[in-house]
Amino acid sequence: MSVARQAGEPLIFELGAPGRQARSQWPQRPERTGDTADLAAALREDVPALPAVSELQVVRHYTRLSQRNFSIDTHFYPLGSCTMKYNPRAANALAQLPGFAELHPLAPASSMQGLLQTLFELQELLAAVTGMAAVSLTPMAGAQGEFAGMAMIRAYHQARGDTERVEVLVPDAAHGTNPATAVMCGYRVREIPTGADGDVDLAALAAALGPQTAAIMLTNPSTLGVFERQIERIARLVHEAGGLLYYDGANLNAILGKVRPGDMGFDVLHLNLHKTFSTPHGGGGPGAGAVGVAERLRPFLPVPHVIEAAAGYRLAGEDDLPASIGRLSTFMGNTGVLLRAYIYARLLGREGMGRVADYATLNANYLLARLQEVGFQPALPRRRATHEFLLTLSALHKQTGATATDFAKGLLDFGIHAPTIYFPLLVPECLLIEPTETEDRQTLDGFIEAMQALLALAQSDLARLQAAPEQLPVRRLDEVRAARTLDLRHRPLPADPTTEDDA
Amino acid sequence: MSVARQAGEPLIFELGAPGRQARSQWPQRPERTGDTADLAAALREDVPALPAVSELQVVRHYTRLSQRNFSIDTHFYPLGSCTMKYNPRAANALAQLPGFAELHPLAPASSMQGLLQTLFELQELLAAVTGMAAVSLTPMAGAQGEFAGMAMIRAYHQARGDTERVEVLVPDAAHGTNPATAVMCGYRVREIPTGADGDVDLAALAAALGPQTAAIMLTNPSTLGVFERQIERIARLVHEAGGLLYYDGANLNAILGKVRPGDMGFDVLHLNLHKTFSTPHGGGGPGAGAVGVAERLRPFLPVPHVIEAAAGYRLAGEDDLPASIGRLSTFMGNTGVLLRAYIYARLLGREGMGRVADYATLNANYLLARLQEVGFQPALPRRRATHEFLLTLSALHKQTGATATDFAKGLLDFGIHAPTIYFPLLVPECLLIEPTETEDRQTLDGFIEAMQALLALAQSDLARLQAAPEQLPVRRLDEVRAARTLDLRHRPLPADPTTEDDA
Amino acid sequence: MPFIPHTEADTAAMLAAIGVDSIEALFDEVPATLRAPPLDAVPPGLNEAGVTRLLRARAGRNELPVCFAGAGAYDHHVPAAVWQIATRGEFYSAYTPYQAEASQGTLQVIYEFQSMLTTLLDMEVANASLYDGASALAEAVLMAVRLARRPGCVLLPRSLHPHYRQAVRTLTAPQQIELVEVDYDRQTGQVDLAALAALDATPIAALVVPQPNVFGVIEPVDALVDWAQERQALTIAAVNPIAMALLQPPGRWGSGPGADIVVGEGQPLGVPLAAGGPYFGFMAARQAHVRQMPGRIVGRTRDLEGRVGYTLTLQPREQHIRRGRATSNICTNQGLMVTAATIYLALMGGEGLRRVAVASHARLRELLDLLAPEGVRPRFTGPHFHEAALALPQPAAMVRDGMLAAGVLGGVVLDAWYPELGPTLLACTTEQREAEDLARYRTALREALA
Amino acid sequence: MPFIPHTEADTAAMLAAIGVDSIEALFDEVPATLRAPPLDAVPPGLNEAGVTRLLRARAGRNELPVCFAGAGAYDHHVPAAVWQIATRGEFYSAYTPYQAEASQGTLQVIYEFQSMLTTLLDMEVANASLYDGASALAEAVLMAVRLARRPGCVLLPRSLHPHYRQAVRTLTAPQQIELVEVDYDRQTGQVDLAALAALDATPIAALVVPQPNVFGVIEPVDALVDWAQERQALTIAAVNPIAMALLQPPGRWGSGPGADIVVGEGQPLGVPLAAGGPYFGFMAARQAHVRQMPGRIVGRTRDLEGRVGYTLTLQPREQHIRRGRATSNICTNQGLMVTAATIYLALMGGEGLRRVAVASHARLRELLDLLAPEGVRPRFTGPHFHEAALALPQPAAMVRDGMLAAGVLGGVVLDAWYPELGPTLLACTTEQREAEDLARYRTALREALA
Numbered sequence A, B: 001m002s003v004a005r006q007a008g009e010p011l012i013f014e015l016g017a018p019g020r021q022a023r024s025q026w027p028q029r030p031e032r033t034g035d036t037a038d039l040a041a042a043l044r045e046d047v048p049a050l051p052a053v054s055e056l057q058v059v060r061h062y063t064r065l066s067q068r069n070f071s072i073d074t075h076f077y078p079l080g081s082c083t084m085k086y087n088p089r090a091a092n093a094l095a096q097l098p099g100f101a102e103l104h105p106l107a108p109a110s111s112m113q114g115l116l117q118t119l120f121e122l123q124e125l126l127a128a129v130t131g132m133a134a135v136s137l138t139p140m141a142g143a144q145g146e147f148a149g150m151a152m153i154r155a156y157h158q159a160r161g162d163t164e165r166v167e168v169l170v171p172d173a174a175h176g177t178n179p180a181t182a183v184m185c186g187y188r189v190r191e192i193p194t195g196a197d198g199d200v201d202l203a204a205l206a207a208a209l210g211p212q213t214a215a216i217m218l219t220n221p222s223t224l225g226v227f228e229r230q231i232e233r234i235a236r237l238v239h240e241a242g243g244l245l246y247y248d249g250a251n252l253n254a255i256l257g258k259v260r261p262g263d264m265g266f267d268v269l270h271l272n273l274h275k276t277f278s279t280p281h282g283g284g285g286p287g288a289g290a291v292g293v294a295e296r297l298r299p300f301l302p303v304p305h306v307i308e309a310a311a312g313y314r315l316a317g318e319d320d321l322p323a324s325i326g327r328l329s330t331f332m333g334n335t336g337v338l339l340r341a342y343i344y345a346r347l348l349g350r351e352g353m354g355r356v357a358d359y360a361t362l363n364a365n366y367l368l369a370r371l372q373e374v375g376f377q378p379a380l381p382r383r384r385a386t387h388e389f390l391l392t393l394s395a396l397h398k399q400t401g402a403t404a405t406d407f408a409k410g411l412l413d414f415g416i417h418a419p420t421i422y423f424p425l426l427v428p429e430c431l432l433i434e435p436t437e438t439e440d441r442q443t444l445d446g447f448i449e450a451m452q453a454l455l456a457l458a459q460s461d462l463a464r465l466q467a468a469p470e471q472l473p474v475r476r477l478d479e480v481r482a483a484r485t486l487d488l489r490h491r492p493l494p495a496d497p498t499t500e501d502d503a
Numbered sequence C, D: 001m002p003f004i005p006h007t008e009a010d011t012a013a014m015l016a017a018i019g020v021d022s023i024e025a026l027f028d029e030v031p032a033t034l035r036a037p038p039l040d041a042v043p044p045g046l047n048e049a050g051v052t053r054l055l056r057a058r059a060g061r062n063e064l065p066v067c068f069a070g071a072g073a074y075d076h077h078v079p080a081a082v083w084q085i086a087t088r089g090e091f092y093s094a095y096t097p098y099q100a101e102a103s104q105g106t107l108q109v110i111y112e113f114q115s116m117l118t119t120l121l122d123m124e125v126a127n128a129s130l131y132d133g134a135s136a137l138a139e140a141v142l143m144a145v146r147l148a149r150r151p152g153c154v155l156l157p158r159s160l161h162p163h164y165r166q167a168v169r170t171l172t173a174p175q176q177i178e179l180v181e182v183d184y185d186r187q188t189g190q191v192d193l194a195a196l197a198a199l200d201a202t203p204i205a206a207l208v209v210p211q212p213n214v215f216g217v218i219e220p221v222d223a224l225v226d227w228a229q230e231r232q233a234l235t236i237a238a239v240n241p242i243a244m245a246l247l248q249p250p251g252r253w254g255s256g257p258g259a260d261i262v263v264g265e266g267q268p269l270g271v272p273l274a275a276g277g278p279y280f281g282f283m284a285a286r287q288a289h290v291r292q293m294p295g296r297i298v299g300r301t302r303d304l305e306g307r308v309g310y311t312l313t314l315q316p317r318e319q320h321i322r323r324g325r326a327t328s329n330i331c332t333n334q335g336l337m338v339t340a341a342t343i344y345l346a347l348m349g350g351e352g353l354r355r356v357a358v359a360s361h362a363r364l365r366e367l368l369d370l371l372a373p374e375g376v377r378p379r380f381t382g383p384h385f386h387e388a389a390l391a392l393p394q395p396a397a398m399v400r401d402g403m404l405a406a407g408v409l410g411g412v413v414l415d416a417w418y419p420e421l422g423p424t425l426l427a428c429t430t431e432q433r434e435a436e437d438l439a440r441y442r443t444a445l446r447e448a449l450a
Ligand SMILES: Cc1ncc(COP(=O)(O)O)c(C=O)c1O
Pocket: A081, A082, A141, A142, A143, A144, A175, A177, A178, A219, A223, A248, A250, A251, A272, A287, A288, A289, C330, C331, C332
């Protein structure tokens, strides 16, 4: 017999017992015979076989599960392209004030002027920071912002009768949502190669442009972690060809308050407020993908958005904006996220915006310089890092067999979340590292030490590295098995149709 | 080189760097020259050398530290005498409503009628549940409640000119606060032995009683986990001797709604609302130790407490209650805790009170029965368990050398908090086990399995058991070293007197 | 500097390590012409206390009447435990669980959510959320078109929430999917079966079936699903998840194998009203359709040592792998809301959820009983679930505003969307509406009508 | 059944395992005569939604004026992070850290708190909290008497908060400690040095020194401590912890080794006003006194493998070991408040805390400047820290009530405690009082006086 290692956390279903209840959560009004008589024909026969657990079991189970996560609040999380910076706790508290959290979305505008004013100011603030003419806050994440943006570009061309523009240009390094969005918007995608220096291959771009070009989708700094130096030329070329420029704002943290996409020549953009404006990522979402446009695209903005009228603020709908691409969701977007972004923006203030870019850039360049010193290879050695940078383990991989995945898993054992790996797809065995401005130097130094230790391990004991992680609740997981067996839900035992009475 | 085990959490001081700040927390109003000119003579020269850290560092550090705790919300916590039951999350939410959390304690009563009504109702409710005539909520924990109670007893005797009563009787099994309180109240303590069956030794009690007897302090069920069956006789004897009966309410969970201390003959009591009424223990406190009294002790109740008057509810002070023992604290007690207790009481309602005792008792007796089956020895084998029960490892200890401490530490490796050990002091190698009513049967069964495994380990591999815990952030800690070296604070480097300017 | 931990010494040492002498120098690749002007339009920074003061004042300028509005967002009780746990930093501030070993908490929550949702709907597979109800329906329409055995149009009943129809239109428009609206029966408030019969000759890819529909009316789902299946069309159910604890779940609709795809708004499951979001869209489907399903999916697997663990799976459906050929462009979803909903569903259990549905429904019947003597009755004869269109003798917006002045949000003005109905207020009750609230509704309505 | 997880099957199986046939049978040792009557006075149970409704209504019946009241409880900004972290289940629902290995979180927090507090006060040792400021002072008085080189009385200045004096009286009364009050100077508001000099012949065990005192006035602490030390008496400082970021800390008072014991109210350090509690009392002392200190103390040590860890130490001072001979009867303290204060102090840092003190103080000066033209001036000439006694031309309670009607809590009626002062309102500003609040104060006061 040995002292048992603390077991994994069972499924909530496995904690249940038929008839167990969190009774304080049941409605006050007891069920009476005949309550559902009018629905008889439509009723289900059984009670759904959800977990039957007590309130303590629920609290304990999910509290324990939470501890099985890495997060910004517990770990350094340099996940490239994701801007995992500190999410101010004040934003969480204030967005949950009853005066916001309990508003019904279809209550009349007159009854929610405090909210509408706040959203209106956020629209204005984002327009100012990005150099765009107008903003709509309705998209619910970056990808929906991309959809809205590309749909506006489509609407713009169509409104001008310019209907032959069927192609969207996307650099090969682009985030997957860019081509996926272009396709959802009915476009053909043409990939534009990246030059050896990390900038767009201008010759290839020029060759690709034509009367069929609807737009180019770019992010700057690019997903390679470098600033596209030719951006003004690109803008000129695309505009000359009659195309528009779409800015994927996922990387705005690098240039916040220092360079404005509008000034670079972009016509449309989305922001990832859940990155640059520090709303929490919530283990997958929610985000908010506000879109901004240049003046000529203003008529096409998605609805609703807030307008200021004589009687106060109100939501503009399809009636007000006949050329709008329309509604993207049931109500007005991820309001609670927008409030958090507003709060963050007000905490930073005008002087804080530029500091975000400054220190995000300082941190990234510091890491890059020090990691190079200890033997890592940048993907673009002659370039300045922006808020993030790309390493490639390609040489090490050839020499030892160690992969980017091995480094990712190895870092976890040091209590550091892995960087983004294998993205962008064109750089082999790459790590995209984004420390963000809210990390301190000791933390960065700890990361460098960990990376150095893993490098040594790759060279001395690859098998050990390949077995990482060792310190986490589970060891390396079998993803092939997951895809093969497709075990996607707990299969409950048949439900017990009898229910406990109102004791 | 090996993959590093995740290190312990450094001290917050070690994370700091001179000049680092959580700037969003500094006051809005910038400091101006001369702001403190009027205080010049009294100013300190230096800035206190508190940690200089960022907001993210603070959040991350304390979030990580929290994960190094066992708690009800994460682990089964059968700590005898402590009633570690589920603390409803609703109570936490509601007690923090701004309408409660932002009240100044010295605001006029007219401006806080909602609060005062709630506290008044709590007083009434606790009086009803305990069978007492009146309640004051001001004591801040059980021990302060004991002080208040014993001070009232003293005041009562003194008011009657009965000044020779200098002795308080306390059973040998009593909680340490009982004798400590009696001494604080100026009394001599006389210990009363416990009989072999766990009840008070009546003959010894009778012999100890006399004109010098001010009171007896009892808890029923006693700290041995059994119901004092002779309580009515004890009450008669003590009262006949001119003494009063003090009830230590720490164990009220066992009899809530089923037996009332007032009906047993007690004259004064305190409740541990942080036990029976499920307010959280907070890693050490706060609690609330409401006191209740029989009619004849009412004039001596501590102030303030809430009274109902024509103009509404208000706090009664020393002016209203000339015989009061007085004020125990600056304001009106641990109001936020009292609110949580009130919420819990309203959630239970009259029908829920008795169920607490029922199922707390069921759980304890179930554990006792099953643990006996697998080979553990109850301290009082012929007695019914109440909400808790006492095991003794004395035979096992003699046989193998295993101690109660070993079992306590061993349980931690199973993800179960240890029971109370070595209390009461009179039973060797004892474990006082209190599961509470909010634990489910599977959890209890898991505890039984763990205990059984530890028993086997004690017999097969004592050294391994003595090395427990193995799975926690630290192994067994050296308490002797702690007491010998007395390292009670981090010693900071001398402070840097220069301060950053208002950037 | 708010949120920036760098001391002057840090900055100096870091610049030295990089080999530049100022932060400014790190921007040397940015053309000087592009430097932004001062951000004068952005106000100066506030501290936390200042922002708190500001936002509390703003929140105070929003009214909180007793809520009888529904129409897709419902004022159910949200247990305190839900958000106290969901906002724990480990859930709140984590990213999408790309590194499975470091994200077992979130992954297991999603697996449990998938299990609960499929159980509730009696479906086989579910994803980890889409943005909201309306956009989830749009994704379902796109998915159905990909799955359709033959090309054809997609039928959207007019009894489906108009915002859902609008969002479906916006989100599918670029792909030239033909959306055909099917009218509702003016009497019953249900899909007009005659209008449907008129489409007998049209090739149909899919039929959307709302349950209950925007009028709160229960649709004849069996007949609708059978009709679609006879025509080889897929059926997409758009359901209220609370109703599913009481009504036949889509997996059992019709005489065949039930609906193909189910979507809906997850808000009623523990998510606050919050002026419309963040909510979450859910989607479930038959196993056979899983490879066309958008969104993240979690699977159970094993680690090196054989221990159970959870991971994202079927990723080749997604944009980060398949790019232009992905099932959707969705990346970030509404994860935290799913965490909340999972906790909510665990707290309620099947029976608790059923009681919420029953109580919500019973309150509507009580309200209707109270209002009948006032001469205010439901506009439709079909059976209702906790929401009803009330025919009014005066303009609905005026009545609503009048009631609002009495602290009651009486409902949503339905004739703004359906002018043909004449003055109509869509009123909803949840289990939170106590008898005194109903009485207050009556009084407020009476006064507004007077 | 709320919070009770037992199913009927569980109960039956458990009763069978015990060998009884009903739960009732488990109470067979309780005399039948003692069974409680039905609890008719307790209302029937509510569900969470019902309690929420009730408590929100109650909270709504409390007014939240702009707060200028202090007198021991101060309306400082509480950073949002403080309570979001402190109420995490692992801190919130843990017991006293008896099992050190399973409580390293709480223990390290306390060790950090002890470190911060001693740094702030310039003392050598600190405990893990007592109940509140007043009861901590009572414990300090008892401790000083135990430590006293010679028996004697304990001097309580009348400039000490009257509630502190009352609580000290209550809590020390049974031990027949002689408490002697020392009057204050009617001019300066400080301890009356002449009154003190009159005690030159009296044997004195300890002198209590408030800083600032209840009038907000700074005491001449060096002179007081020197006076006491010349007489072999101990000095007990009772301080406002925010003030300590700005003023000389007690460890440096006087020309000797400073105060012996320091206590105070921890509330200003991140704890909400909450109508008076829970707050926490803190206590620090010189190392030599540590074995007479009441309350829990945490020490740093090592584990089996040499790793650093934390544990409760010096437990033989405490009631659970020493019983009747313990340093105090305290057991449960105010742990969670200490967790909050530790987070607060970490967030503020030394400089931030100093700025809070400076801003709070500067606002008082601004307020006084605003009020002078109204003819309202401080009653005392001594230097003030962020709080001042305002002499009024009309009864203070009336003025306060008048101001309250205008949404301003103008202060605490001081003449209720010190009738000799005539109408006086004790007004306080924290860093939260913005310029517009001060203006509002003036207007409300002007109107109340009109
Ligand atoms: C470069 C880039 N573009 C677009 C996106 C899509 O944003 P979202 O995940 O919010 O849909 C991301 C986020 O992962 C991204 O990194």
